[in-house]
Structures are given as C-alpha cells and as structure tokens.
Amino acid sequence: MTMGGKEKTTMTGAMALWKSLEREGVRTVFGYPGGAILPAYDALKHSSIRHILVRHEQGATHMADGYARATGQVGVAVATSGPGATNMVTGIATAMMDSSPIVCITGQVGSKLLGSDAFQETDITGVTLPITKHNYLVTHASEIAPAVREAMYVAKSGRPGPVLIDITKDAQQGSCEFDFEAAAPKMRGYRPDLSPAPSEYDRALALIRAAKRPVILAGHGISVSGAEKEVQTFAEKTCIPVAMTLLGLGHLPASHVLNMGMMGMHGEAWVNNTIQEADLLLAFGMRFDDRVTGNLKNYAPHAKKVHIDIDPAEINKNVKVDVALVGDLRKILLEMNARIEPLTHPEWIEHIGQLKGDTAVRDIQNLPDNGHLYAAHVINDLWHQTRDRDSIVVTDVGQHQMWEAQYYKHERPRSLITSGGLGTMGFALPAGIGAKVARPDADVWVVVGDGGFQMTMAELATIVQENLKVNIAIINNGYLGMVRQWQEFFYDRNYEATPLLNPEFSKLAEAYGIRSFVVNRRAEVIPTVQAAEAHEGPVLIDFKVDQEDTVYPMVAAGSALHDMIRRPNPLVETAEDE
Amino acid sequence: MMHTFVVYVENKPGVLSRVVSLFRRRTFNIDSLTVGRTENPEVSRMTIVTDADTDQARRIVANIYKLVNVLLVDDVTGQGALLRDLTLVKVGAGQETRGQVLQLAEVFRAHVLDIAADSITLEMTGEETKVDRFLELLAPYGLMEMVRTGVVAMRRGAKSPTLATKTMHTVTEDESVSHSV
Numbered sequence: 229m230t231m232g233g234k235e236k237t238t239m240t241g242a243m244a245l246w247k248s249l250e251r252e253g254v255r256t257v258f259g260y261p262g263g264a265i266l267p268a269y270d271a272l273k274h275s276s277i278r279h280i281l282v283r284h285e286q287g288a289t290h291m292a293d294g295y296a297r298a299t300g301q302v303g304v305a306v307a308t309s310g311p312g313a314t315n316m317v318t319g320i321a322t323a324m325m326d327s328s329p330i331v332c333i334t335g336q337v338g339s340k341l342l343g344s345d346a347f348q349e350t351d352i353t354g355v356t357l358p359i360t361k362h363n364y365l366v367t368h369a370s371e372i373a374p375a376v377r378e379a380m381y382v383a384k385s386g387r388p389g390p391v392l393i394d395i396t397k398d399a400q401q402g403s404c405e406f407d408f409e410a411a412a413p414k415m416r417g418y419r420p421d422l423s424p425a426p427s428e429y430d431r432a433l434a435l436i437r438a439a440k441r442p443v444i445l446a447g448h449g450i451s452v453s454g455a456e457k458e459v460q461t462f463a464e465k466t467c468i469p470v471a472m473t474l475l476g477l478g479h480l481p482a483s484h485v486l487n488m489g490m491m492g493m494h495g496e497a498w499v500n501n502t503i504q505e506a507d508l509l510l511a512f513g514m515r516f517d518d519r520v521t522g523n524l525k526n527y528a529p530h531a532k533k534v535h536i537d538i539d540p541a542e543i544n545k546n547v548k549v550d551v552a553l554v555g556d557l558r559k560i561l562l563e564m565n566a567r568i569e570p571l572t573h574p575e576w577i578e579h580i581g582q583l584k585g586d587t588a589v590r591d592i593q594n595l596p597d598n599g600h601l602y603a604a605h606v607i608n609d610l611w612h613q614t615r616d617r618d619s620i621v622v623t624d625v626g627q628h629q630m631w632e633a634q635y636y637k638h639e640r641p642r643s644l645i646t647s648g649g650l651g652t653m654g655f656a657l658p659a660g661i662g663a664k665v666a667r668p669d670a671d672v673w674v675v676v677g678d679g680g681f682q683m684t685m686a687e688l689a690t691i692v693q694e695n696l697k698v699n700i701a702i703i704n705n706g707y708l709g710m711v712r713q714w715q716e717f718f719y720d721r722n723y724e725a726t727p728l729l730n731p732e733f734s735k736l737a738e739a740y741g742i743r744s745f746v747v748n749r750r751a752e753v754i755p756t757v758q759a760a761e762a763h764e765g766p767v768l769i770d771f772k773v774d775q776e777d778t779v780y781p782m783v784a785a786g787s788a789l790h791d792m793i794r795r796p797n798p799l800v801e802t803a804e805d806e
Numbered sequence: 807m808m809h810t811f812v813v814y815v816e817n818k819p820g821v822l823s824r825v826v827s828l829f830r831r832r833t834f835n836i837d838s839l840t841v842g843r844t845e846n847p848e849v850s851r852m853t854i855v856t857d858a859d860t861d862q863a864r865r866i867v868a869n870i871y872k873l874v875n876v877l878l879v880d881d882v883t884g885q886g887a888l889l890r891d892l893t894l895v896k897v898g899a900g901q902e903t904r905g906q907v908l909q910l911a912e913v914f915r916a917h918v919l920d921i922a923a924d925s926i927t928l929e930m931t932g933e934e935t936k937v938d939r940f941l942e943l944l945a946p947y948g949l950m951e952m953v954r955t956g957v958v959a960m961r962r963g964a965k966s967p968t969l970a971t972k973t974m975h976t977v978t979e980d981e982s983v984s985h986s987v
Contacts, residue, residue, distance in 0.1 A: 357824060358831045362874040365820070382874060417816060417877040541868035544861055
C-alpha cells in the first residue's frame with residue numbers, strides 16, 4: 229500500500245471500504261456488527277479507523293449526527309443488513325430534516341440473493357429513498373471506493389444531508405484494484421455550487437435600503453456555510469436586529485446587542501411581535517418551518533421577504549418571497565457586505581425595546597421562589613455555571629428542549645446540538661456521545677427529559693465502554709411534558725398516556741458505574757453541576773422538577789405568530805390555573 | 807394548468823423510482839410519465855405531465871434537480887413543443903359498422919393493426935387533444951380496450967438545451983422572483 233495512492237493495489241472490497249474512508253479523513257465510525265457486514269468488520273483490524281460499538285443502530289446514526297454537528301465533518305455509522313439497517317431509519321430521517329452530513333454504511337445479503345427475501349434482507353435503499361440525500365446499492369468490490377467518495381462529497385456539499393451505502397456481502401468479499409484518485413466523484417448532474425444572478429443582489433439591496441422595520445431571521449445555514457462572521461458584520465453594518473431559529477442559536481452571540489433571541493412557537497413574545505410588525509424579513513439559511521411562522525395566512529403581513537438559501541427547492545415553499553438569492557450564504561453576504569453602506573434604524577430599535585413590555589415580569593426567573601424546582605431554573609443555573617467553558621449542550625425533544633433554547637444563552641456556534649426538524653426523542657444521549665467523541669476537549673452536557681432518555685438509555689454502556697466524560701442532566705417531571713402541555717391546552721387536561729413510571733435513574737447510572745446525583749431544590753443545582761464538572765468520569769444528575777410546569781409563550785399550531793399563550797403576569801393577573 | 811417537463815437523467819438503476827418517489831412525497835400529482843432511451847446510451851429521458859400552477863412548477867423543477875442523478879430539467883410548457891401520445895384502441899365493429907370505423911380511422915390517420923369478425927384494433931399517434939377527439943367519435947361503436955403511452959415531448963428546431971455544456975440553467979422566471987440553478 230502506498231500513502232500517495234497513485235498506484236493501484238489489489239485488495240478486498242471490505243479493505244477498500246476502510247481505506248477509502250481513511251483517505252477521506254474519517255477517524256471514527258459508530259457501528260454494530262452482524263452477518264452481512266462481517267467481512268467489513270473482519271478487515272477493520274487492518275485499518276487505523278476507531279470503531280465505537282454502540283448498543284443500538286439508531287444510537288450509531290445519532291452519534292454520527294452529533295459528531296457531524298459538533299464539527300461540520302461527516303459522521304459515519306455502520307450496521308448490518310435487515311434490522312440493523314432499519315434501526316438506522318430514525319437517525320437518517322433526523323439528519324435529513326436538519327441537513328446534517330452523515331454517511332451510513334450497511335451490509336446487504338449477497339448479490340445473488342437480492343430480492344429473494346433472504347435472512348435479514350431489507351430493501352434499505354428503497355426504504356431510505358425519501359429520507360436520504362442520495363443512496364447507493366453496491367454489488368461489486370470495484371464500486372465501493374467510488375461510492376464512498378461520492379457519498380462523502382454529496383453528504384457534505386451544498387445543503388448537507390445523509391447518504392447511505394448498502395454493500396452486498398459478496399462485494400465486501402470480492403477483490404478489486406484500489407485506486408483512490410481514480411475513484412474521485414464524477415457526477416454530471418449534481419450541482420451543489422449555485423450562485424445568484426447579479427440582478428438579485430441589486431433587488432435585495434434596494435429592499436434593504438428602503439426598509440424602515442427590517443429583521444434578520446438567522447438559521448442553521450449560517451454554520452453550515454461558515455457565515456457567522458459575515459452575518460454579524462452585515463447585522464452591525466445595517467443595524468438590523470436578528471431573530472434566531474432553534475438551530476440558529478449560537479450563530480450570533482446571545483449577548484450581542486442586535487440578537488433578539490429565538491422566534492417561533494416558543495420564541496420570545498416580543499420577538500414574534502417584532503417579526504409581525506416588520507416591513508422586511510431577511511431569511512439567512514432558514515426555511516420558514518411551520519414552527520417559526522405560525523399560521524402562514526397572516527405571517528409578517530407587512531413585510532417584503534428576501535430569502536438566501538442554498539437549496540432552490542426551499543424558495544417559495546412555505547412563504548412567498550420577493551427576492552431569492554440561491555447560493556452559499558457566506559459568499560453572498562461577503563458580496564452584500566461589500567456593497568451595502570452603513571444604515572441605522574433608531575426608531576425601529578427603540579420600538580422593539582418597547583415591545584418587550586412586561587416580558588421580564590412574566591419570566592419565571594423573576595417569579596418569587598415558591599420552593600418548587602423549575603426546569604427553567606435548572607437550565608439557567610447550568611448556563612451560569614458552564615458559560616465560561618467550552619461547553620456543548622445536546623438536548624432531546626420536548627419541554628426541556630424549549631427551556632434550554634430560552635434559558636441557556638449560546639454564545640458560540642455549534643454549542644447547541646438538538647433535533648429540530650424531525651423532533652426525535654432519544655436523540656440527546658447518543659448525539660451527545662458523538663459530540664464528545666468529535667470534540668473531546670469540550671464539556672458535553674446532555675440535557676434530556678425522562679421520556680426521551682428512556683428511549684436510548686442503552687447507550688449509557690457505550691459511554692462507560694469508551695470512557696467518555698459525558699454529563700447527563702435529566703429534566704425529570706414524571707410526564708411526557710410537552711405532550712402533557714398540549715393535553716392541558718387543547719385536550720381538556722385529559723392526561724392520557726403521559727404520566728411516566730420511571731426507574732430510579734441514579735441507581736440505573738450506578739449499575740453502569742456512572743456517578744449520579746439527585747437534585748430536588750434550586751439551591752442544590754449549582755453545587756451539583758460543579759461536582760459533576762469536577763468528577764473525572766461520566767455523571768448523571770436526576771433533576772426532579774415541577775411536574776406540571778408549562779413552556780410559555782406558546783403559539784398554538786395554526787395560530788398567527790403574534791397570537792400567543794403567555795405565562796400569567798403575577799402583577800396583574802391571578803394565576804388561577806394553579 | 808398542465809405542465810410538461812422533459813427530464814434528462816443518468817441511465818442508472820433506480821432513477822425512475824427516485825423521480826416517482828419525489829412526486830409522491832411532495833404530493834405533486836403525475837398525469838402521465840414516460841421514460842425511454844435517448845441518442846446517448848448513458849442518458850435516459852422522461853417526459854412528465856403534471857397539473858401545477860407556475861409556482862408549483864418551479865418547485866417541481868427545483869426538487870427534481872435535487873436528485874443527484876438528474877442532468878437537466880426542461881419545462882417545455884407553452885414553448886410550442888412537439889407533444890405526442892401513442893394509443894392502441896380496440897373498437898367493436900361488425901359487418902355493418904366496420905366501414906364507418908375505417909373511414910374515421912382514415913380521416914384521423916390511424917393505422918389499422920388488426921381486423922377481427924367483431925372488432926378493429928387501431929393505432930393512433932398525435933397530440934393528446936386529437937387522440938381525445940378520435941376516441942370520443944369511436945365511443946358509440948364500443949371501446950372494448952384502450953391503452954395510451956402518455957406524452958413524449960421535444961422542442962422544435964434547435965431550441966433544445968444541450969447536455970454537453972455544463973452551464974447553469976435558468977429556471978422558469980416570473981416577475982416577482984427569479985433565480986438560477
């Protein structure tokens with residue numbers, strides 16, 4: 229074997245798989261062996277790649293996803309055919325919805341058995357067709373290296389997404405001439421590098437100059453494009469306030485004077501009201517998801533809209549826009565920043581200040597202590613304690629996720645990893661493992677509800693096995709909290725199937741050899757977080773929080789963005805709900 | 807309104823199912839779809855007819871382009887393109903009506919493929935509306951069996967886009983939004 233790779237080398241397909249991944253820069257894969265992928269596992273001993281054995285293939289995909297989101301590099305997951313492959317489906321769909329670059333490699337039955345309902349045969353390329361950016365069925369050893377190189381390229385370029393390579397057992401066992409250079413992607417139809425027509429810049433800049441009440445809507449595309457600096461420069465130069473999507477949090481420091489915070493279903497009320505009053509929306513790498521727009525019929529009715537996104541299929545999908553710039557956000561903003569002159573909007577900024585109104589009074593942080601431990605308190609204290617360190621918070625889905633978004637103030641990009649589009653419960657723990665593997669120097673905090681934790685808690689074993697310092701904060705309210713909240717508001721408090729019978733999580737952690745704590749009072753939050761940080765190994769903290777607290781504000785599904793259910797103002801309203 | 811797209815794709819297994827799956831999951835309705843070989847053995851060509859407004863049509867084009875195996879999408883709607891649909895139809899025709907059916911076939915330039923004691927099988931190629939009209943006139947004689955291939959389309963003259971140049975193609979423009987892909 230030559231490192232230059234200019235010479236051809238004869239090897240098995242299995243070896244070509246690992247060599248291609250190595251040459252593509254992959255250092256770690258997350259996987260689970262089985263019959264149809266055994267030839268590949270057998271060849272692993274000849275590879276420098278680190279394999280992390282998971283406890284469930286779904287975990288492998290979320291770990292690859294967490295790895296990808298923490299670094300921007302492609303995460304790789306490996307599984308066998310049949311159930312191994314189908315167990316990956318949720319993780320693949322999660323990565324698809326959040327444009328996360330992962331490559332999933334599955335074993336497949338021998339090519340002669342394809343279509344015969346052989347043992348552990350599933351048509352996984354068919355199953356994952358609608359939830360992958362692209363996928364491959366490889367039946368010859370010689371096709372493996374080109375498929376891996378294309379998959380890595382497709383996953384990462386343009387709008388990133390998951391790619392699956394299904395490799396038959398005989399393709400892994402067969403022999404091929406490995407030539408990495410010759411296997412470079414040759415894709416006639418794939419065009420990830422789009423750029424807007426010059427006239428679109430003129431039209432966008434004219435709208436920006438004319439606007440009196442402009443708002444930037446900042447999304448996940450910012451970190452995908454690496455445009456954090458350019459967004460900040462643009463916002464500062466034009467003096468335009470910025471509202472963030474959930475996956476946009478951290479892409480402009482939360483403490484930045486122009487950063488208003490999160491918009492949408494559980495966004496700040498005044499941020500939503502600002503959007504509804506705006507006369508220009510500048511959408512940067514976001515896709516007008518229904519969770520940020522509310523009812524489309526009366527969404528930002530006075531606003532012209534400029535949409536910058538790399539995916540032309542997002543233009544006019546949900547919201548009809550006036551100008552679309554399709555292309556790489558960073559490149560487009562570099563051009564815009566060079567062409568736009570400094571602007572100010574003092575009246576608009578002052579007006580937005582007034583829109584905040586009684587927000588502070590309604591904030592649970594400012595309510596008098598009633599002895600209850602609230603999730604929002606836990607998260608706010610966690611933020612205070614971890615803010616000065618290189619911390620990554622990985623959340624699950626539900627109430628705790630929204631409280632995290634509201635009360636953990638993210639200053640750096642990629643410091644929040646969360647399942648936004650698909651809303652995958654069970655995401656946090658494995659994704660947190662992936663993030664820790666990708667960024668071993670960072671402090672990883674898995675913030676997870678008691679429901680979601682139990683979906684993938686088998687991966688506690690993976691943490692211990694790999695000796696990973698992952699900190700787990702269970703926000704334990706004994707309910708599927710967000711579903712309970714919907715039942716409270718929209719189903720007449722019929723708490724059907726939402727109360728949870730939980731194990732004693734601290735004892736569970738002990739069974740794995742993980743240090744655990746139980747917290748019942750607010751005063752214990754910071755000392756416990758400090759103790760967790762000081763402990764060398766993984767830690768699990770069971771925060772027993774108020775059972776029936778509710779995430780406010782809330783835009784009910786189908787309501788206009790300004791039509792919010794607010795936390796009662798204790799100064800003027802009696803909290804008769806209690 | 808009906809939109810007609812000519813889609814050039816890499817001639818690889820599974821590409822048809824990728825395109826069809828896309829229409830299904832985005833809830834775009836396919837009126838007809840044909841697929842076949844082209845002058846280039848590496849390229850297959852689809853003609854897809856779908857009911858969509860201008861904005862939906864643009865989204866369809868953008869979504870088809872997201873498929874990695876798609877080389878080019880040409881919306882030929884309203885471009886005066888040649889549209890043809892092949893039909894085989896078996897009409898009830900005994901001794902008394904055979905002459906009338908053959909006369910209709912001649913007027914519409916349909917080919918007679920088979921004559922049996924009580925039926926005639928005809929082949930007709932033409933624009934959809936012409937075929938529709940022909941079938942309407944045949945209906946009183948009894949349509950025993952009928953099959954249509956769906957539309958294939960080709961631009962007139964030298965207007966067809968070429969795959970040789972890998973330039974950016976402009977998606978259908980309207981007054982409010984335009985962008986290149």
